[in-house]
Amino acid sequence: MVDHVLPDVLDGVDLQGRVLEIGPGPGLVTAALLECGVAGLTTVEIDPRAAERLRGRFGSSVTVHTGSASDLPLADQSFDVVVCCTMLHHVPTAAEQDDILAECRRVLAPGGVLAGSDSKTSPRLRMFHLWDTYNPVDPAGLEARLAGAGFDGVLVTESEKRFLFKATAPV
Numbered sequence: 001m002v003d004h005v006l007p008d009v010l011d012g013v014d015l016q017g018r019v020l021e022i023g024p025g026p027g028l029v030t031a032a033l034l035e036c037g038v039a040g041l042t043t044v045e046i047d048p049r050a051a052e053r054l055r056g057r058f059g060s061s062v063t064v065h066t067g068s069a070s071d072l073p074l075a076d077q078s079f080d081v082v083v084c085c086t087m088l089h090h091v092p093t094a095a096e097q098d099d100i101l102a103e104c105r106r107v108l109a110p111g112g113v114l115a116g117s118d119s120k121t122s123p124r125l126r127m128f129h130l131w132d133t134y135n136p137v138d139p140a141g142l143e144a145r146l147a148g149a150g151f152d153g154v155l156v157t158e159s160e161k162r163f164l165f166k167a168t169a170p171v
Contacts, residue, residue: 005117006032008164009085013115017080020044020107022069022100023087027054030062033083042079044069070099077109084116086162089136097137101149108169114151117164139163 006029015038024030024043033041042063045051051066058064067073069084070091082104091097104114118137139158142165146154151167 005162005164006085009083009115009117010036013081013113013166015081017112018042018078018109019081019083020074020079021083021085022072022104023084023090024054024064025050025087027057029083029085030054030058034058034061042074044072044074069103070096072103072107074107076106077112079107080109080112082108082112082114082116084114086118088116088118090133092133092135094135097135098145098149101146101151105150105169110169110171112169114146114165114167114169116166117162119162120158120160137163139165 015033015036019033019038019041021030021033021041021043024045030041030043041061042065043054044065044067045054046068048066051064054062054064065073084104088097088100091100108114120136120139139156142156142163143154146165146167150170152170153168156163156165
């Protein structure tokens with residue numbers, strides 16, 4: 001993820017502003033964003049134990065909120081960039097995934113960018129997630145879903161195992 005996917009996710013994204021990462025899990029992308037020079041990084045993690053581990057790992061360099069990305073505890077237009085990597089498939093329903101996309105749009109300032117990635121479905125990935133939530137996103141429909149959430153300039157690109165997406169909040 002960090003060495004091969006994240007550089008493509010962040011290609012052309014200005015990380016000098018206010019950055020939010022949703023669904024950081026163990027903090028792999030969080031650490032990489034800090035290494036990229038992101039100052040004042042904020043994350044939202046739904047699992048309270050994972051959020052506590054993030055607080056312990058990153059201290060005051062990251063503001064960690066515990067909560068759902070489908071109901072972000074953050075003000076409208078409060079971020080310049082939202083990063084969402086390999087987490088949407090952990091969301092139980094398509095409707096909740098759409099709520100997350102809408103919340104990302106809500107917290108982005110005009111001209112702000114949503115940048116992310118997720119895995120394409122496969123039998124191996126289904127087996128890997130046998131005992132947890134696995135609801136893969138169909139990349140063919142993601143452009144329409146992002147536009148439906150209010151984004152402009154939507155770009156979805158696919159490779160064999162994953163897809164990347166970028167979208168902009170209207171100015």
